Amino acid sequence: xxxxxxxxxxxxxxxxxxxxLRVSGLAKRYVRGGxxxxxxxxxVRGVDFEIAAGRxxxxxxxxxxxxxxxxxxxxxxxxxxxxxxxxxxxxxxSLSLSALLPWRTQVQMVFQDAxxxxxxxxxxxxxxxxxxxxxxxxxxxxxETVRSSVNEVGLSVDGIERSVMQFxxxxxxxxxxxxALTVRPKLLVLDEALTGLDLSTQGQIANLxxxxxxxxxxxxxxxxxxxxxxxxxxxxxxxxxxxRIVEMGSTAEMMTAPKHEETIRLLRSARAAQTNxxxxxxxxx
Amino acid sequence: xxxxxxxxxxxxxLLAGVSVLCFLFTEMAPGSFFDEMRVNPQxxxxxxAGLRAQHGLDQPxxxxxxxxxxxxxxADLGYSIAYNTPVAPLLxxxxxxxxxxxxxxxxxxxxxxxxxxLWAAAKRGGxxxxxxxxxxxxLIAVPEIVIALAxxxxxxxxxxxxxxxxxxxxxxxxxxxxxxxxxxxxxxxPVVILVLCESAVIVRHVRASVLEVLGASYVQTARGLGISxxxxxxRHVLPVAANPAxxxxxxxxxxxxxxxxxxxxICGWPGLGPLVLDATFSRDLYVVIGGIMFSALxxxxxxxxxxxxxxxxxxxxxxxxxxxx
Numbered sequence: 001x002x003x004x005x006x007x008x009x010x011x012x013x014x015x016x017x018x019x020x021l022r023v024s025g026l027a028k029r030y031v032r033g034g035x036x037x038x039x040x041x042x043x044v045r046g047v048d049f050e051i052a053a054g055r056x057x058x059x060x061x062x063x064x065x066x067x068x069x070x071x072x073x074x075x076x077x078x079x080x081x082x083x084x085x086x087x088x089x090x091x092x093x094s095l096s097l098s099a100l101l102p103w104r105t106q107v108q109m110v111f112q113d114a115x116x117x118x119x120x121x122x123x124x125x126x127x128x129x130x131x132x133x134x135x136x137x138x139x140x141x142x143x144e145t146v147r148s149s150v151n152e153v154g155l156s157v158d159g160i161e162r163s164v165m166q167f168x169x170x171x172x173x174x175x176x177x178x179x180a181l182t183v184r185p186k187l188l189v190l191d192e193a194l195t196g197l198d199l200s201t202q203g204q205i206a207n208l209x210x211x212x213x214x215x216x217x218x219x220x221x222x223x224x225x226x227x228x229x230x231x232x233x234x235x236x237x238x239x240x241x242x243x244r245i246v247e248m249g250s251t252a253e254m255m256t257a258p259k260h261e262e263t264i265r266l267l268r269s270a271r272a273a274q275t276n277x278x279x280x281x282x283x284x285x
Numbered sequence: 286x287x288x289x290x291x292x293x294x295x296x297x298x299l300l301a302g303v304s305v306l307c308f309l310f311t312e313m314a315p316g317s318f319f320d321e322m323r324v325n326p327q328x329x330x331x332x333x334a335g336l337r338a339q340h341g342l343d344q345p346x347x348x349x350x351x352x353x354x355x356x357x358x359x360a361d362l363g364y365s366i367a368y369n370t371p372v373a374p375l376l377x378x379x380x381x382x383x384x385x386x387x388x389x390x391x392x393x394x395x396x397x398x399x400x401x402x403l404w405a406a407a408k409r410g411g412x413x414x415x416x417x418x419x420x421x422x423x424l425i426a427v428p429e430i431v432i433a434l435a436x437x438x439x440x441x442x443x444x445x446x447x448x449x450x451x452x453x454x455x456x457x458x459x460x461x462x463x464x465x466x467x468x469x470x471x472x473x474x475p476v477v478i479l480v481l482c483e484s485a486v487i488v489r490h491v492r493a494s495v496l497e498v499l500g501a502s503y504v505q506t507a508r509g510l511g512i513s514x515x516x517x518x519x520r521h522v523l524p525v526a527a528n529p530a531x532x533x534x535x536x537x538x539x540x541x542x543x544x545x546x547x548x549x550x551i552c553g554w555p556g557l558g559p560l561v562l563d564a565t566f567s568r569d570l571y572v573v574i575g576g577i578m579f580s581a582l583x584x585x586x587x588x589x590x591x592x593x594x595x596x597x598x599x600x601x602x603x604x605x606x607x608x609x610x
Binding site for chain 1: 510
């Protein structure tokens with residue numbers, strides 16, 4: 001099976017000991033409280049993967065497959081029920097809340113929804129500087145870091161005193177990336193960060209992320225259901241279904257010779273969607 | 286400032302609209318204050334016609350409305366046929382009692398609902414959240430009149446609070462402090478009924494608003510950085526969740542006023558409710574219209590307070606940025 005989706009050029013294979021993030025046996029379940037009976041949802045059931053420093057691993061899968069739960073556990077927004085999340089020699093999943101504090105800046109998350117990713121009461125400057133404020137940094141450092149981060153994501157510092165509500169979706173996503181960069185993270189968890197943007201903006205943000213990765217040796221955990229985005233940005237793809245990783249391999253392998261039926265199905269659906277889009281675009285011309 | 290002026294102009298136009306509708310509906314309603322006199326053989330049709338002319342009821346609707354507007358501008362709101370007095374002073378003497386009941390119920394409703402809604406959202410799925418969901422569902426499902434009658438029966442059966450009226454018969458003989466306690470005791474039952482009925486809705490709204498903000502990505506991001514609970518609550522959650530709650534504040538005043546009319550009648554509280562009900566039965570039209578106008582005025586006052594609170598709490602409303610996308 002040959003894919004139509006462009007893939008990222010292969011970079012040299014990382015050595016295993018160079019892994020920045022190692023996830024092992026990760027499990028997470030939710031207890032949904034009904035009025036009379038509780039329902040247990042096994043969202044993630046023993047997930048293992050690793051990402052080398054400066055590389056991108058994409059987690060793909062249909063809705064409910066557990067990929068966002070993995071992302072939230074890695075970003076320390078959820079406490080996993082079992083398994084380890086290693087950054088270097090430290091299992092951050094086993095740390096207490098207070099011991100976790102220094103690690104929180106190392107992992108930052110960029111969400112899908114640009115509208116709810118910023119406090120609507122804030123100006124752009126306030127939204128970007130918030131992480132530094134939480135960390136108790138002084139005003140001069142905050143101001144300087146905000147300016148450099150905003151510049152880095154291709155926005156002008158002249159407009160940062162405007163309300164975040166006055167920025168477009170793409171600009172807000174750039175602000176969200178700038179906010180993440182203020183704490184100088186090593187790992188960015190991109191949870192559908194390119195979804196919902198128009199194709200042109202999506203391309204610009206993808207380029208920005210690739211440039212930032214090259215400039216800062218950032219490691220990315222990319223959550224997406226779009227093979228075009230994944231093919232362009234990821235070094236390794238892991239396909240999730242039913243809370244487990246069912247297939248994992250290099251982007252080129254996964255795009256050209258998928259083995260698991262879930263991977264084949266995902267690629268086939270994406271290709272059908274692409275064909276439909278082309279047909280609609282063609283018809284409208 | 287222009288925001289408040291706009292709201293004020295809108296409020297005045299709304300009051301004008303309410304007055305027009307009141308006149309139209311009372312015109313369409315069957316019967317009049319003098320209908321009972323018609324069956325009395327001792328009162329001649331000429332006398333009745335004279336009385337109608339004296340109160341201007343023989344004039345066309347437009348003329349009567351014009352006269353009423355003129356009277357309203359002189360703060361009279363027309364003339365009560367039954368009480369033989371201008372309507373506004375009559376209503377105001379009762380409206381003070383309604384305001385005492387409504388404002389007390391409002392302060393308690395929000396004082397209870399706000400922390401409960403916040404707590405339920407913060408402990409989503411917990412025992413308290415489930416208890417609040419079940420109890421508020423019951424309170425919303427059961428008609429207000431049933432709750433009022435049940436509590437009235439309970440209070441009367443177990444002599445928990447005084448039932449009926451605003452003060453005891455020996456009120457004048459009591460000292461200042463005892464008079465205060467007496468009013469509070471009489472106020473308890475109607476306030477408890479209003480608070481129970483209104484807080485069920487408000488708790489659920491506050492819970493939903495807070496949950497929506499807690500689920501927002503910027504809250505997740507702040508949590509991911511280890512923000513303290515207090516800071517998260519006061520910097521991110523409360524300011525954003527406040528907008529729908531403040532808007533609801535204005536509407537809740539309207540709900541409490543309409544609810545208080547019913548509760549006043551059931552509990553014998555001497556407010557606008559019993560007066561307007563009696564006026565409706567006796568077709569004392571200007572008292573009915575005046576009662577509705579007072580209620581509308583209270584509601585607009587509540588909404589105006591809510592607008593000012595929104596303006597103070599949300600800089601986007603002051604700068605007009607809220608509409609920008």
